[in-house]
Amino acid sequence: MTAIDRIKSVLGPKGWSEDPAEVSPLTSDWRGRYQGETPLLVKPASTEEVSKLVAICHEVGIAITPQGGNTGLVGGGTPQGEILLTTRRMNQVRDIDIGNDSLTVEAGCVLETIQHTAAEASRLFPLSLGSQGTATIGGLISTNAGGVHVLRYGMMRDLVLGLEAVLPDGRIWNGLRGLRKDNTGYDLKQMLIGAEGTLGVITAATLKLFPKPGEISVAFTAIDSPAAAVALLGHMKTATGGALSALELVPRNALELVVQHIPGTRDPFAEPHPWYALLEVGAARPGEGREMMEAALGEAFEAGLIRDAVIAESEQQARDFWNLREPIAEAEKAHGRAAKHDVSIPVSKMPAFMAEATEAAERMLPGVMIIAFGHVGDGNVHFNVARTEPGAGLDFAKSTEPVTAMIYDKVAKYGGSISAEHGIGIMKRTELAEKRPLDVELMKAIKTALDPRGIMNPRMIFGS
Numbered sequence: 001m002t003a004i005d006r007i008k009s010v011l012g013p014k015g016w017s018e019d020p021a022e023v024s025p026l027t028s029d030w031r032g033r034y035q036g037e038t039p040l041l042v043k044p045a046s047t048e049e050v051s052k053l054v055a056i057c058h059e060v061g062i063a064i065t066p067q068g069g070n071t072g073l074v075g076g077g078t079p080q081g082e083i084l085l086t087t088r089r090m091n092q093v094r095d096i097d098i099g100n101d102s103l104t105v106e107a108g109c110v111l112e113t114i115q116h117t118a119a120e121a122s123r124l125f126p127l128s129l130g131s132q133g134t135a136t137i138g139g140l141i142s143t144n145a146g147g148v149h150v151l152r153y154g155m156m157r158d159l160v161l162g163l164e165a166v167l168p169d170g171r172i173w174n175g176l177r178g179l180r181k182d183n184t185g186y187d188l189k190q191m192l193i194g195a196e197g198t199l200g201v202i203t204a205a206t207l208k209l210f211p212k213p214g215e216i217s218v219a220f221t222a223i224d225s226p227a228a229a230v231a232l233l234g235h236m237k238t239a240t241g242g243a244l245s246a247l248e249l250v251p252r253n254a255l256e257l258v259v260q261h262i263p264g265t266r267d268p269f270a271e272p273h274p275w276y277a278l279l280e281v282g283a284a285r286p287g288e289g290r291e292m293m294e295a296a297l298g299e300a301f302e303a304g305l306i307r308d309a310v311i312a313e314s315e316q317q318a319r320d321f322w323n324l325r326e327p328i329a330e331a332e333k334a335h336g337r338a339a340k341h342d343v344s345i346p347v348s349k350m351p352a353f354m355a356e357a358t359e360a361a362e363r364m365l366p367g368v369m370i371i372a373f374g375h376v377g378d379g380n381v382h383f384n385v386a387r388t389e390p391g392a393g394l395d396f397a398k399s400t401e402p403v404t405a406m407i408y409d410k411v412a413k414y415g416g417s418i419s420a421e422h423g424i425g426i427m428k429r430t431e432l433a434e435k436r437p438l439d440v441e442l443m444k445a446i447k448t449a450l451d452p453r454g455i456m457n458p459r460m461i462f463g464s
């Protein structure tokens, strides 16, 4: 019996597929940038099944690419000849412990399901991002996802209490502890968080829950510049006593793309403005959020930090404001191919970085459009270089390579990171090796210790 036949027999007829109609949508990424292939799609339904199939792969040296919702943006879930392991059948909520403010879910659970489960128990699971209807907790943990609430609640790394994983030799590591304090040597779960599937398959997680805010107030503000956004951030943090949960920067060109490509959206202001900041405040009691937002924005207006503002009068209007920010990636995609740079910079240095990088990019590639938007409240900007006219193709992406190198040099100059929240995948392997050689050496040592046969997502982060 071949190893593939052994895997099929361990999983049973529902646990694998070779049907091109089912397999091929999973062998390319969300952006359509990476096209891959796989000899077999495996669909385990339990941790035990994952363990058995990984043990066979370890024994014979077959490589595996784990995949959740396939919304990753760095090519990490696209197999290139590896077995593709989807966690989609492992999607159960195992337990909710209200007294402990924790929730245990299987790896294939979709983020939106987790948010709803928490809300039904009057709790908040704060991770929130544009792909939340599809992204799974296993993928979110493996990429250490960020999103729009990092400012107040932190990244995925800060939201995980415990993990269960199948190690590269097939053994099950049960670290599903719902503890906030656990000083027992190395924090092994943190090694798997952000590892992009290179150290094992995450099969379940225990997550931190928070009190559900009594009221969420959302405002869309018009501002002069990224420097104004940073000044507004400082003001709002103090004025709301730490209740500010999001500050998202939106440039005029991104708003225009959204209004053009996303149905049901419109510019909330009568006049165009160069930049916008979307603000969200979460208050403990109903009524407090709106009051806090109004008072803080009044002061911001007096201080010349904002040009104009609209505060959402209803949940629908709040969703409408978010709908001007969240689909920017989709609107960009509809416009054409762009060179994307998910970078982080210390917040205080963000305006200088953005001004310098924009000026240099426009000089290097005359006529390009810089679409710089995102989670500026936590120092993360998606600094994207697009063609002004729609429909740019692969040749454009190639022509932007020197601009990418320039952007990463400026990121280094300002003490930033070339990957804020999307990970390294295969997209940024070369740059990571160049910028952080000792980090890569240490990561390789950990990889070799845990996965000596190199079967877990072997091409990612530093693989060849």
Ligand SMILES: Cc1cc2nc3c(=O)[nH]c(=O)nc-3n(C[C@H](O)[C@H](O)[C@H](O)COP(=O)(O)OP(=O)(O)OC[C@H]3O[C@@H](n4cnc5c(N)ncnc54)[C@H](O)[C@@H]3O)c2cc1C
Residues within 6 Å of the ligand: 030, 065, 066, 067, 068, 069, 070, 071, 072, 073, 075, 076, 077, 087, 107, 128, 129, 130, 131, 134, 135, 136, 137, 138, 139, 140, 141, 142, 143, 144, 145, 146, 147, 148, 196, 197, 198, 200, 201, 202, 203, 329, 330, 421, 422, 457, 460
């Ligand atoms: C419209 C849009 C908006 C987005 N916005 C944000 C954002 O604001 N912030 C942000 O951080 N990201 C964002 N992303 C990126 C993406 O949603 C995240 O990277 C997400 O964490 C991927 O989850 P997934 O389940 O789709 O994982 P996949 O894409 O399936 O996999 C991602 C990586 O994790 C590995 N992996 C998946 N499951 C497991 C597992 N169980 N065990 C081990 N390894 C595993 C894969 O091998 C791969 O390397 C966005 C993407 C889109 C399309």
